[in-house]
Amino acid sequence: MSEGNSEARQGSMEVFFNGLVKENPTFVLALGMCPTLAVTTSAVNGLGMGLTTTAVLVLSNAIISLLRHIIPNRVRIPAFIVIVASFVTMVQLLLEGFIPSLYSALGLYIPLIVVNCIILGRAESFASKNPVIPSIFDGLGMGLGFTVALTAIGAVRELLGAGELFGIPIINNVLGMFTSVEYVPISIFVLAPGAFFVLAALTALQNRVKRKMQEKGQNADKIQSGCSSDCAGCSDSGCAHRFVDVDGAPGSVADAKANKKEG
Amino acid sequence: MEKMLKVSSNPHIRSKDTTSRIMLYVVAALLPATIFGVFHFGLHALFLVMITVATTVLTEYIYDRCMKKKISISDFSAAVTGLLLALNLPPKAPLWIGVIGGVFAILVVKMLFGGLGQNFMNPALGARCFLLISFTSIMTNFDCDAYTGATPLAAIKAGESAPELIDMVIGRTAGTIGETSMIALLIGAAFLLVMGVIDLRVPGSYILSFVVFILLFSGHGLDFNYILSQLAGGGLMLGAFFMATDYVTRPITKNGQYVFGIFLGIMTGIFRIFGPSAEGVSYAIILGNLLVPLIEKVTKPVAFGKKKSKKEAV
Numbered sequence: 001m002s003e004g005n006s007e008a009r010q011g012s013m014e015v016f017f018n019g020l021v022k023e024n025p026t027f028v029l030a031l032g033m034c035p036t037l038a039v040t041t042s043a044v045n046g047l048g049m050g051l052t053t054t055a056v057l058v059l060s061n062a063i064i065s066l067l068r069h070i071i072p073n074r075v076r077i078p079a080f081i082v083i084v085a086s087f088v089t090m091v092q093l094l095l096e097g098f099i100p101s102l103y104s105a106l107g108l109y110i111p112l113i114v115v116n117c118i119i120l121g122r123a124e125s126f127a128s129k130n131p132v133i134p135s136i137f138d139g140l141g142m143g144l145g146f147t148v149a150l151t152a153i154g155a156v157r158e159l160l161g162a163g164e165l166f167g168i169p170i171i172n173n174v175l176g177m178f179t180s181v182e183y184v185p186i187s188i189f190v191l192a193p194g195a196f197f198v199l200a201a202l203t204a205l206q207n208r209v210k211r212k213m214q215e216k217g218q219n220a221d222k223i224q225s226g227c228s229s230d231c232a233g234c235s236d237s238g239c240a241h242r243f244v245d246v247d248g249a250p251g252s253v254a255d256a257k258a259n260k261k262e263g
Numbered sequence: 264m265e266k267m268l269k270v271s272s273n274p275h276i277r278s279k280d281t282t283s284r285i286m287l288y289v290v291a292a293l294l295p296a297t298i299f300g301v302f303h304f305g306l307h308a309l310f311l312v313m314i315t316v317a318t319t320v321l322t323e324y325i326y327d328r329c330m331k332k333k334i335s336i337s338d339f340s341a342a343v344t345g346l347l348l349a350l351n352l353p354p355k356a357p358l359w360i361g362v363i364g365g366v367f368a369i370l371v372v373k374m375l376f377g378g379l380g381q382n383f384m385n386p387a388l389g390a391r392c393f394l395l396i397s398f399t400s401i402m403t404n405f406d407c408d409a410y411t412g413a414t415p416l417a418a419i420k421a422g423e424s425a426p427e428l429i430d431m432v433i434g435r436t437a438g439t440i441g442e443t444s445m446i447a448l449l450i451g452a453a454f455l456l457v458m459g460v461i462d463l464r465v466p467g468s469y470i471l472s473f474v475v476f477i478l479l480f481s482g483h484g485l486d487f488n489y490i491l492s493q494l495a496g497g498g499l500m501l502g503a504f505f506m507a508t509d510y511v512t513r514p515i516t517k518n519g520q521y522v523f524g525i526f527l528g529i530m531t532g533i534f535r536i537f538g539p540s541a542e543g544v545s546y547a548i549i550l551g552n553l554l555v556p557l558i559e560k561v562t563k564p565v566a567f568g569k570k571k572s573k574k575e576a577v
Contacts, residue, residue, distance in 0.1 A: 184398065187399075
C-alpha cells in the first residue's frame with residue numbers, strides 16, 4: 001500500500017466492525033434517515049432494504065476505489081452518482097424480477113438508494129481514499145450495520161404495532177398458551193410517529209451499551225474514523241453527529257432546550 | 264406579613280405559592296367534573312380515573328428512582344397529568360388504556376425531556392393523542408350504560424338531531440369522562456380564576472376566537488343554539504381552562520398568550536368544521552404547544568430603557 005494514509009493500514013476486520021458498531025450509520029452517524037423512517041414498518045422490509053443497500057454499497061465502494069486515481073477531483077460527486085445509480089438500476093431490475101413482493105413493498109425507496117447519504121458518504125470519505133479491499137470491507141460493515149439497525153427498528157415496530165415478527169403473530173401465540181386474552185396492537189408504531197419513537201429508544205440504548213463498553217476499558221477509539229479533517233462532505237453530516245456523541249450525555253438535547261428556554 | 268418582607272438579595276417579593284399548592288388547586292378544580300363524570304357514567308369511570316392517576320404517579324416515582332434523581336411526585340404534577348388524562352378517556356375504555364396512556368404521558372412526554380417545566384407538550388394531551396391514533400376504535404367508542412351513540416358534536420356534524428342544549432350544559436350526554444358537564448368545568452375554572460392560578464388571557468382569547476371562527480365559516484350564521492352546542496358539547500371547556508393554561512406549555516409573554524389563544528381557537532375551528540372528525544381540541548392544543556417557542560420569540564417584550572429598533576421588530 002503506497003499511500004501514507006493511516007486508514008489504509010488498518011486491518012480489514014477493524015474497518016468492518018467500525019461500520020457495524022462504532023460508526024453504525026443509523027444509530028451513530030444518523031445517516032440515511034429517509035429509508036430508515038419510511039420502510040421499517042416490518043422486520044422483513046427493514047432486512048430487505050438493508051441488504052439491498054449493502055449490495056449497492058459494496059459494489060459502488062469497490063468500483064469507486066478502483067477508479068479513485070482516474071476520477072478528477074472536481075467532478076467526483078457526479079461520477080460517484082453515475083456509478084451508484086448504475087448499480088441501483090441493476091439491483092432494482094433484479095428485485096423486480098426475482099422478489100416482486102419486496103419490490104412492491106419498498107416501492108419508491110429503491111431508486112432513492114441513489115441519493116442515500118450513507119453510500120455517497122462512504123464513497124467520499126472512504127472509498128475515494130483507500131484501496132479496494134478495505135473499501136469492500138468498509139461497504140460490508142456499513143451496509144450490515146445499516147441492515148442490523150433497520151431490521152431491529154422494523155422488528156420492534158412490527159412487534160408492538162402489529163403483534164407480529166416476520167409475519168408470525170408471536171404475541172398472540174404466546175398469550176394463547178396461557179390465557180384467552182388477545183393482544184391489541186398499538187398501531188401508532190407502524191405509523192410515522194412510531195418510527196421516531198423506536199429510532200430514539202434504540203439509539204439511546206446503543207449509546208448506553210457503547211458507554212458501558214468504554215468504561216470497561218475496551219478502547220473503541222483504536223480505530224480511526226472516516227471523519228478525517230480532509231473530508232469536506234462529512235463535516236456537515238457524519239462528523240457533526242460524532243461530536244454530539246462524544247460528550248453525548250443522553251440528556252444533552254433536553255439540557256440544550258432548557259438553556260434555550262431560560263436564555 | 265413579617266416573613267414575607269425580608270431585606271436581602273433578590274427576589275424581594277415572596278409568595279406562598281408553591282408548585283404543589285398550585286397543583287392541588289388544579290386537582291380541587293377538577294373534582295366537580297370528575298365527581299360528575301363518575302356519577303354520570305358509573306363505577307368503571309372511577310376505576311379508570313384511579314388507575315390512570317396511580318400509573319402516572321408510579322411511573323414518575325420509578326423513573327426518578329432508576330435515574331437516581333430527587334423523587335418529584337410530591338409536587339402533584341404527575342397526579343394532575345393522570346387526572347387530566349383520565350378525564351379525556353371514554354367512560355368504558357378498558358383499564359389498560361389508562362395504564363398505557365399514563366406511562367406514555369409521564370415517561371415519554373414529560374420525564375425524558377427533563378421533567379416538570381421542561382416538557383414541550385402537555386403530557387396528558389400528548390398521551391391522549393397517542394391513544395387516539397393507536398386505539399382509534401376504543402378511544403372513539405362512547406357507548407356506556409347510560410348513553411349510546413355519538414357525542415353531541417358528532418351528531419351535529421352528521422346532521423342528526425343533537426341533544427337538548429340544557430343536557431349539554433349540565434353534561435347529560437355521551438363523551439369522555441370529564442368533558443361532558445360544562446357547569447362542573449366552569450365551577451372549577453371559576454375557582455382557579457379566583458385563586459389566581461389561571462387568568463383569562465388564554466381561555467378568553469381561545470373561546471372568543473373560536474366563536475368568531477365558527478360564526479364566519481360554519482355556515483350556520485348567527486345561530487345561538489349551534490354556537491352554544493359547539494361550546495358545551497365537546498372538550499372545549501376542559502381544554503381551554505385546564506389544558507391550554509398549563510404553565511409549562513403556554514407562552515410566558517402576555518401578548519404571546521393572546522396569540523396562542525387565538526391560534527388555538529382558529530385551529531379548533533378548522534379541525535371541527537373542515538376536518539373529518541367532529542372534535543379537534545386536543546390536536547389544536549398540542550399543535551399550539553409546539554409553536555410556543557416561536558410565539559415567545561416574536562412577542563418578547565423590549566427591555567426597559569431600550570428602544571425598539573424597526574429592523575428587529577419584524
